[in-house]
Amino acid sequence: MKTVHELLGQGKLDKAISLCESQCQRYGDKYPEPWITLAAIHNKCGRNQQALSCLQMGIKKNPQSAELCTQAAILCQKAGKLDAARSYYMKSLENEANQPVVHFNLGITYLQEDNLLEAEKCFQQTVALNPEHAAAHANLAYALRMQKKFDRAQVHYDHALRLLPDNLEILFNRSINLSSSGKLAEAEESYRRVLKLNPQHAQAMNALGVVLSNQGRHAEAENIIRQALSLRSDDAKFYSNLGMILTRQGNMDQAIEKFEMALKLAPNDAGCHFKYALTLLLLGNFERGWEEYKWRLKVPGWQARITSSPLVDxxxxxxxxxxxxxxxxxxxxxxxxxxxxxxxxxxxxxxxxxxxxxxxxxxxxxxxxxxxxxxxxxxxxxxxxxxxxxxxxFGSNINSIPADIPYLYPPSQPDDPVIDACLPESSSAFRIGIVWAGSPSCLHDQIRSCPSTLFSELGHIPQVELYSLQKGVPSSDLKQLQDLCPVIDLATNFTNFTNTASAISRLDLVISVDTAMAHLAGALGCPVWLVVNTAVEWRWLLQREDSPWYPSMRLFCQQQSGDWTTPFKQMKKCLLEMPPIPDTVN
CATH class of the missing domain: 3.40.50.720 (NAD(P)-binding Rossmann-like Domain)
Known part of the structure; x- marks a missing residue:
């Protein structure tokens, strides 16, 4: 093949091809190299189909050649023929299993087909064969992140960065993984590292703004996303995120303006439509809001469960x-x-x-x-x-929400002796169930959850007894509160929502942040006080003390972001102003 390469070096392309074809005829059934070289020449000249035909002929003559199969796979992959590419890569690995590059390329093919699980397996095999393959670690992390396997993804993002410490793309994707897993402080630090390496990285500014807002730092968030827009004024997602942050600050007219700008730039962006829907619903514009809300099912990672059957008519x-x-x-x-x-x-x-x-x-x-x-x-x-x-x-609006409560019921005969012992059917105390935190996996949990210790002021009111309904948080949260006032822990006895409902039905009041527990109390028709942050959730609407969804619910809202003391002072005042509690409460 030396002469062929010499002819190519001299620019004698036709003679090189002729000689290469001759060598394919003479040696092609014993050696794969002539076919690979001839295919490379045709590929360089833009004759991709002829290049593939050469490789296919070579594979027929040399079915055990891993390299021929790999080269055919690469050509097919570049041409978008992913089925054929996958087949050739797998044939190559059958011939020779320990090829980290082929495992990697096959993983990329699976990613192109959105087959995350198979991509994960391929990249896992790549790093097993070559632990220093930075791109394999990065792509493995991506495949894991898209499957919401955030902790495992973080391991591989960190490994990739140890190999390529200044790689902006890997660092940016690592930051996304941290924010997606709810590790907002770490995500903030990671995005700031991106901006230190590239102060003009508009996407990092935008993402950092979202992270700041999810920590309740809305003014900072607004400022940095406006900086991002000064660099990229045609990005619909930047306008949409700014609209969401303005909504959280109560600047509704400006928020609507930003959403409309976003949709003018990207009329089919599902994420922009979805965020717009949340603001419209918050404003009580249900007719338009429900229509925009349908777009949520087209947001990546949030596809409809079934698409092949007709929707309800x-x-x-x-x-x-x-x-x-x-x-x-x-x-x-x-x-x-x-x-x-x-x-x-x-x-x-x-x-x-x-x-x-x-x-x-x-x-x-x-x-x-x-x-x-x-x-x-x-x-x-x-x-x-x-x-x-x-x-x-059903065309629901604020006045037509079906709000007949209760519509859920506890079991008629609770059979949990522990709950029976903690909550006898009659008591002289005013019994309040409390919940201070939502699921940590929720991206805005940090701004909807409050410190457990805030309930201590309520626990010292005469005749009030506090009962913790809180699950899914460190035990230290409850211990800190119990150090300040008596609290009975009911949640350790809950195995499902049915016995939770039994416990709630025996309480006089539930006080909760925005969690499923508040919904359960409302659906049971039990009195419930909901503590709401300034980054308002659409279903609670604006500037209301009641909820059209739950007639037994009362809302206590923050006046400023992060200020939980005001709603807790209001609740304490309301409890103190209640009529004296009778000797026996049923």
């Missing part, structure tokens, strides 16, 4: 089977299950698939014909919809 629902499935959080399911009653009243047969933790609680809801577990076979149906499509489908 209310005009043709009588006698039809309707499959409704849960989406989003536990609180969302508790809040919106009420709409299944409306489907039943129109004559539908209702199948509902909730989250596993809610199966037992919803088993007694009389407007469900069939309750099925997630992951089980779905019975035949005529129409389907995600649960949160139903309010828009």
């Amino acid at each position: 209310l005009s043709n629902i009588k006698g039809k089977t309707v499959f409704i499935y849960a989406e989003q959080g536990l609180g969302d399911s508790i809040q919106f299950i009420r709409y299944l009653r409306l489907l039943k009243e129109l004559g539908a047969y209702v199948i509902f698939e909730p989250q596993p933790k809610l199966m037992e609680l919803f088993s007694s809801y009389r407007y469900i014909d069939k309750l099925i577990e997630q992951g089980s076979a779905i019975p035949e149906f005529d129409f389907q919809a995600p649960l949160l499509n139903l309010p828009g489908l």
Whole structure:
């Protein structure tokens, strides 16, 4: 092959091709090199199909050649023929298993096909064969992050950065992983490292702004996203994020303006539509808000559970089977299950698939014909919809929300002796259940959760007894509060939402931040005081002390971001102003 390369070096392309073809005929059934060289020449000249044909012929002559299969795979991958590329890469690995580059390329092919699990396996094999393969660590981290395996992803992002410490792309993606996993302080530090390396990195500015806002630092967030827009004034996502931050600060007119600018730049951006929907719903503009809210199902990572079957058609629902499935959080399911009653009243047969933790609680809801577990076979149906499509489908507005409570009930005969012992049916105390934190996996949990110790002022009010309903947080949170006032821990006895409902039904009041527990108390018709931060959640609307969703709910709102003392002072005042508690409360 030396002569071929000499001819190529002299620019004698035709003679090089002729000689190479001759060598393929003479030696091509013994050696893969002539075919690889001839394919490379054709590829360099832009004759990609001829190049692939050479390699295919070479593979026929040398079926055990890993390199021929690899080169054919690379050509197919570049041409977008991913099925063929995958097949050739796998054939190459059959011939020679320990090829880290081929495992890596196959992983990239799987990523292009959105097959994250297989991509993960390929990159895992790559780093096992070559631990110093920085790109494999970075792509493995990406595949893990997109599967929400954030902790494992972090390990590989950090490994990649040890190999390439100043790689902006890896550092930026590492920052995304930290923010996606709710590690906001670490994400902030990581984004600032990106900006130290590149002060003009507009995407990092935008992402940092979101992280700051999710920590309640809205003014800082607004400032840095405006800096990002000064660098890239045509980015719809920057305008959309600015709109969300302005909403959290109560600047509604400016927020709407930014959302409209975002949608003018990117009319089909699902994320922009979704954030716009949240602000419209917050403002009580339900008609337009529900329409925009449909876009959530097109946001990456939030696709509809089923797309091949027709959505619910209310005009043709009588006698039809309707499959409704849960989406989003536990609180969302508790809040919106009420709409299944409306489907039943129109004559539908209702199948509902909730989250596993809610199966037992919803088993007694009389407007469900069939309750099925997630992951089980779905019975035949005529129409389907995600649960949160139903309010828009029924045209709900503030005045027409179905708010007959209670619509969920505790078991008629609780059988938990521990709860019976802690909460006898009669008591001379005023019993308050408390919740101070939501799920740590929620990106804005840091601004909706409050310090547990704030409840101590309420615990010292005469005749008040505090009962912790809090789950999913470090035990030290409760211990800090118990050091300040007596608190009985009920949550350790909860195994599901059914016995939680039994406990709540025996309390006189529930005080909670914005969590599923508040929804459960509201659905049970129990008095509930909701402590709301300034970064308002759309369902609680603006400047209200009540909720059209739950008539037994009262809202206590922050006046400034991060200021929990004001709502707690208001609640203490309300408790002190209550009439004297009778000797026995039933």
